[in-house]
Amino acid sequence: AQTVTQSQPEMSVQEAETVTLSCTYDTSENNYYLFWYKQPPSRQMILVIRQEAYKQQNATENRFSVNFQKAAKSFSLKISDSQLGDTAMYFCAFILIQGAQKLVFGQGTRLTINP
Amino acid sequence: ETGVTQSPTHLIKTRGQQVTLRCSSQSGHNTVSWYQQALGQGPQFIFQYYREEENGRGNFPPRFSGLQFPNYSSELNVNAMELDDSALYLCASSLVSGLPTDTQYFGPGTRLTVL
Numbered sequence: 001a002q003t004v005t006q007s008q009p010e011m012s013v014q015e016a017e018t019v020t021l022s023c024t025y026d027t028s029e030n031n032y033y034l035f036w037y038k039q040p041p042s043r044q045m046i047l048v049i050r051q052e053a054y055k056q057q058n059a060t061e062n063r064f065s066v067n068f069q070k071a072a073k074s075f076s077l078k079i080s081d082s083q084l085g086d087t088a089m090y091f092c093a094f095i096l097i098q099g100a101q102k103l104v105f106g107q108g109t110r111l112t113i114n115p
Numbered sequence: 116e117t118g119v120t121q122s123p124t125h126l127i128k129t130r131g132q133q134v135t136l137r138c139s140s141q142s143g144h145n146t147v148s149w150y151q152q153a154l155g156q157g158p159q160f161i162f163q164y165y166r167e168e169e170n171g172r173g174n175f176p177p178r179f180s181g182l183q184f185p186n187y188s189s190e191l192n193v194n195a196m197e198l199d200d201s202a203l204y205l206c207a208s209s210l211v212s213g214l215p216t217d218t219q220y221f222g223p224g225t226r227l228t229v230l
Contacts, residue, residue: 101217
């Protein structure tokens with residue numbers, strides 16, 4: 001079975017702080033991509049960052065970076081200098097390269113940035 | 116915004132009825148995927164269409180069906196609705212071009228309530 005686990009249902013930090021969201025996943029396949037998606041309240045789900053499993057270098061996108069540990073099947077998201085607009089549900093997901101492009105999502109982490 | 120639109124925004128139906136949800140993909144995208152997101156959960160893959168044919172299906176019964184049209188639009192049909200079908204239904208479009216795993220762009224969703 002392919003699963004994604006996000007162990008932090010909710011997190012809250014002050015504006016400008018750094019926060020790390022955890023994600024672990026399980027698959028027997030070796031070739032896949034990993035994603036973090038952001039779903040603001042009543043707004044569309046948008047891609048935050050993506051990581052190819054065959055790349056050892058961790059992906060970064062401005063204030064967003066990941067810590068990808070393939071052997072541990074861990075894929076955490078770090079948000080630096082957090083902003084009020086970062087308040088949202090964050091979903092970790094992966095997709096296998098072979099077959100239908102089916103995203104497998106975790107349960108999500110509700111992140112609140114406080115002023 | 117992602118360029119993916121969905122209609123209607125909200126819908127209320129009665130158990131046993133049928134419903135059709137619509138999605139308009141980004142121009143040029145040849146693949147559309149549909150997801151069901153129950154309240155407080157991550158999205159679950161329903162099925163995917165590639166060039167107007169079903170290209171993969173999740174663990175959903177046959178009363179969930181779909182269509183994809185040449186003009187980048189698609190439909191999700193649900194027959195004999197049950198109370199548990201109440202959820203946010205998301206469509207996501209992507210351009211599958213033979214390269215590994217292209218990014219999926221999500222629409223804002225249709226909130227379906229079954230009474």
